[in-house]
Amino acid sequence: MNGKHHEVDCSVILERVYVFIDDELETADCAEIQQHLDDCGPCLRAVDLERMVKALVARSCRxxxxxxxxxxxxxxxxxxxxxxxxxxxxxxx
Ligand SMILES: [Zn+2]
Known part of the structure; x- marks a missing residue:
């Protein structure tokens, strides 16, 4: 999966995660962000960030x-x- 080109730009995802943290997005957006994060190392190159964001996304969806x-x-x-x-x-x- 490394080197795969994403449909959604990484900066867009991070921007949306940011909004998501402040406002709470719809469940559909949670799923899209989660999918991108599962697939994209550069977005989550810091291990701590990966853990934090995944935990945050998982919890905030519920x-x-x-x-x-x-x-x-x-x-x-x-x-x-x-x-x-x-x-x-x-x-x-
Ligand atoms: Zn990305």
């Missing part, structure tokens, strides 16, 4: 995620977004 978890994930996503916007994660391929 119930509200804890505020503390939201804040940690938001910080991590912001960090990854900066790297992606600078094109650094492309070096992994």
């Amino acid at each position: 119930e509200s995620a804890p505020v503390q978890l939201r804040e940690r994930v938001k910080l991590s996503i912001r960090h990854v977004q900066v790297e992606i916007s600078e094109g650094r994660h492309l070096d992994l391929d």
